[in-house]
Amino acid sequence: MSLSVIFLICILSAIFLGFFLKVNAGIISTVLAVLLGVLGCGLSVSGVIALWPSKLMMTLVFMTFFFGFAINNGTLHRIIQVATRWGRKCPPLIPIILFAINFIMSMIGVPAYAMFAFTAPIIIPICVDSSISLILAAIIIIGAPIAGGYSSVGQFGIITTNTMLAHGYSMEQAIPIVRTMWINNIIVQVLVFVAFYFILKGYKTKVSESVMHPDPFDKVQKKTAILLMVAFGSMILMSVLKTLIGGDFFITLNKFNDVLFIIPILIIASIILKVGDEKEAFKRIPMGSILLVCGIITLVSVGLKGGILDEITVWAADNVSSGVAPYFLCVAASFMSYFVSTTSGVIPTLGTMVAGIAQSTGLNTCLLYSCISVPAGFTGYSPFSSGGSITLGSIVDDNLSKPLYKTLLWFPLLATVINILCIMLGIMQKGPF
Template identity: 35%
Template sequence: MSVEMLFLVSLVAALCLGFLFKVNIGYFALTFAFMNGVFAYGLSIRKVAGMWPIYLFLMLFIVTTFYGFAISNGTLVKVAETIIYKNRNRPALLPFVLFAICMLFAGTGAGAPAAFAFLSPLVMAVCIKSQISRVLATVLIFCGATIGSQFPFSVGGMIVQQVAESNGFQSDGMAVCMNVLLNSAVTMIIFFIITYFVTGGHKTRHVSIGKPEPFTPVQRKTLWIVGLVFFFTVVPALAKAMFPEVASLRKFAGFCDVTVICTIGIILCSLCKVASEKEAIAKVPFAIIIMICAMGTLIGTAVSGGLVNSLSVWVQENVTSGAAPYFLLAAACTMSFFVATLGVVIPTLALLVAPLAASTGMEPIIIFSLISVGGFYTGSSPFSTCGAMALAGLEDQKEADRLFKKLLFLPIAGLVWLEFCLYTGILRNWVG
């Protein structure tokens, strides 16, 4: 069996077994990684185990643990409630306020999954009171949270950067991350605005919302710590970009890695007793982290067996330069309808970046954006976390059934929109 066929069979088998037995597909992927590595590629168990992406695992664990403190003591949700209350007398702008809240929540580093889980009930409750379309509510949650998650210091942005660097683009990781962020922001903001007018968001009614309780001393401490972490993660990186010739600044910015700063943030949160460490760790999405890292291990064993070379030959023989961008968008959207974008779609399709760039002349940065942004647009499907949480926020089962049917078609509308953006040049290389 060829290396690409063995990888494809292993990937599909892991997905099917995971769905069938309702077990994290990461465990099956890791099992196939060991089986393929030892019996097909002649690797040792230790060699396969060494392909586990240690830094990515550590980074995701530390970042999500830190924000687990702010989530578990209610600080981030209280911020969202306060912003909504202050904008209660601007009904037509309320969807934009909710959009911004979702983006900021995910953008602080918590990531899209946390925003979906903790903000969806709040946003849907506000939308029900103000008669905002449930479709618009779902779109603003998934678009806002997805854009925020792609910030370089948030979970999605870090994963995209690491995937790019692990696929041979070590010096372009940040550029890839920023281009995915900009393409996500431009296409999703326009998509949200179109949905806003199509669903009558400009006719939103005044909503009566109770004044939230003041921030507790613990929550105020948490805000200060989150602010410090945000400052030392972002400002040194910006200063380094503005003054690259200053050696001391480069060294300091290198130390201010998000993993290091969030580790210090965890210590501060623990010393200030803003929440218990046990509660914070309970908020860590271990299932997602294990899936992402296990898929990375499976891909790593396939790459060691020559998968990239095999894909290069296949791409050169079967994909034309004109059809490649549209094919990638459709492939990413279709795959993401059934599997996780960050955990499966991006790491898998990233293997096509180098061969496609070589055979079609496309810029690797563009290819990464097509794969990533294409996968994100199925975040509104009823089978995704965002779509499922939106449905869970509706107590009326008939209304939930109607929304379910609408959400089945929303990813299709998203794909058509993306193909249009690609054709017109809206989706492009913004950092080159």
């Protein structure tokens, strides 16, 4: 049995054993990574553990810790309420405002999984009171954070960039790949939102009581909002100064333009300014999800160390034609994402095939990765995947969660058809290579 077959068995086993046994798939992946690395690739246990994506883990820990303050003290809740009130004189704008808020917050780094859990119990009642369809509500809650989350500081962008590096791409190659994935996710998610906005008559939205009378920001929330603006603004400012002014000072300053430097400083500031309880904010760190992502990436890294990329390249050259490849990846990603997370399961698994397919068919690498991430993002609405399950789990009212559950069973299947049409019509953009 070839190494690539053993690797695929290992990674699929980790995902599905984790699902059926209710054990974190990242832990299973780590065990399988050691077995595969030692027995199949000639690595030592220490050599396998060295492949653990420590930078990714630190980034996710610090980001979720920092935004935990804003979630716990109600700052993000208040931002949603206040921004939604802007649409009180023109109710049809309310769904658009909600979509834009979720997109922007995810784009600046609020973890998408936290967005699913946090915004669902806020947005669902607003949508029910305002006569907004639950399908449109699901697109706002899940689709908008997915569209925004592939930015350079977004959760999906960070995870996917590190996955690209694990796949053997350089940072210079990974950045345009992820940027193209972000553009295509925005295009398709916005197209779907706009289509269903008109199909489901979002323009007939009414003004609810919660929109008319939101509570004002208190002192703690004002401090937190300023820290949120500093977090994103400082990263943009350093990049702009380097580009517009240049010079040794700003070039050196831009070297500090990293979330692993900026966010810890803001965490310290949050504690000093007493914007929330440190222990409670720390509880917001989704260690289960982080272990899942890091464990699977470690398993992928072991496989690549063993040379599975060469084997997959040969297989792709013999079995996947240029005309079929985008649709093959689209359907495969949709099927997998119906049950597992896009960034921790689908992209690491199918991403190992992209380089081989691109080399054998001459297809655009950036587009092929988009053919994985975009459809997987939509079937991630499924009640059995991360987006749908977290959203449903955060709604305590059964009268709201039950109809939404039924919707999320079939909506991903419709979305898969929409994604295939987008590929056929050439709506998805190609990157530089």
